[in-house]
Amino acid sequence: MEESGTAHERSADQLKDELETLREKLELLLATDPGVIEQYERRKEEIKSLSRKLEERERHAAKLEKSIKVARDNWQPALQDLVTSIGKKFSEAFDRIGCAGELQLTPHDDYEKWAITILVKFRDTEQLQQLTAHRQSGGERSLTTILYLMSMTECARAPFSLADEINQGMDQRAERAAHNELVKTTCKADSGQYVLITPKLLPDLKYDRLMKVLCVNNGEWLPEDNSLGNMMSMIRDYVAKRGSSGAAFM
CATH class of the missing domain: 3.40.50.300 (P-loop containing nucleotide triphosphate hydrolases)
Known part of the structure; x- marks a missing residue:
């Protein structure tokens, strides 16, 4: 304060009051639970580990x-x-x-x-x-x-x-x-x-010579005589009647 030239800006009573205030703050710090410091150090290490x-x-x-x-x-x-x-x-x-x-x-x-x-x-x-x-x-x-x-x-x-x-x-x-x-x-x-x-x-429909059409007949009403209702025969008859020979069936 003397070096800065502020030594005479405050009276002795003001300095005593400030000293007393600082002493009370110091006592508050000294009265702190030591567990707080331990907890702080522990949390600090946990933060480092997690980081x-x-x-x-x-x-x-x-x-x-x-x-x-x-x-x-x-x-x-x-x-x-x-x-x-x-x-x-x-x-x-x-x-x-x-x-x-x-x-x-x-x-x-x-x-x-x-x-x-x-x-x-x-x-x-x-x-x-x-x-x-x-x-x-x-x-x-x-x-x-x-x-x-x-x-x-x-x-x-x-x-x-x-x-x-x-x-x-x-x-x-x-x-x-x-x-x-x-x-x-x-x-x-x-x-x-x-x-x-x-x-x-x-x-x-349009068909191609590479196609094969298979007609499956099934059911209890099919005739026992295999010569009746023969799909291939019916197709041949149909083609013959139409006079067409271009389609290939199987």
């Missing part, structure tokens, strides 16, 4: 994120190319039947929620809408499903595929379009075997 664990986990998380990014950079472009290829065939199939369809790859932070979104338009007055169980009719959903499966056929390379009653619930236009698309896609030399099971078909 080290946090840093270690952050480094581990960063390493995992880097590995995930490297893996994703390898497979996501290939997946996108595959979806784009299938989507092109899917859109072309819809164009052939006078409608519109599109496929989109929908990423998500949760990899289990990645999806392929199907957008369709069946009427000129509509916009492309996501295919759902509530927005489109059963026949429209069935038609979309078979066109989607047909679009994947060339990429899947499965030895054989089977579709059961896909034409049920379709109107005649949709059923005829689905059948024609099925014939066009599967009747190729390098295509796998495709089996369609259905209780009925529309008349005058």
